[in-house]
Amino acid sequence: MKVPVLPVPVDAPYVPWREPREATRLLRYALHRQGFTHTYQSNGNGMSVLSVQTDLTVWCRSGLFVWDEEGRETCHPADDPAGAARVISLHYRRPAFAAPVRERTGFRAPASPVAYSVRD
Numbered sequence: 001m002k003v004p005v006l007p008v009p010v011d012a013p014y015v016p017w018r019e020p021r022e023a024t025r026l027l028r029y030a031l032h033r034q035g036f037t038h039t040y041q042s043n044g045n046g047m048s049v050l051s052v053q054t055d056l057t058v059w060c061r062s063g064l065f066v067w068d069e070e071g072r073e074t075c076h077p078a079d080d081p082a083g084a085a086r087v088i089s090l091h092y093r094r095p096a097f098a099a100p101v102r103e104r105t106g107f108r109a110p111a112s113p114v115a116y117s118v119r120d
Contacts, residue, residue: 020060023078024048030085
């Protein structure tokens with residue numbers, strides 16, 4: 001099946017932002033790669049919100065990611081979710097990664113007893 005290609009005029013305005021749900025989803029994935037793995041996204045009414053940490057909520061509306069940073073409203077273009085994730089990770093503490101699991105040494109519980117059966 002051939003997909004039609006629609007012509008775009010050379011002087012057509014560039015729309016620099018994505019649909020808020022999609023832009024926020026891409027921001028969530030970019031933040032996940034930065035270590036912010038426990039996020040919650042909600043969408044509706046032409047905007048999207050991403051809860052990243054208890055002190056960080058990012059809104060996506062009107063082509064911008066918007067969040068509060070030290071009492072100031074901070075904005076970043078919604079068409080650059082990876083850049084927004086970098087800015088956020090510079091200003092907010094990354095979640096602590098779990099310590100590596102060390103191999104246990106010392107007492108080890110014996111294996112379960114072998115069940116013997118007598119067969120006729």
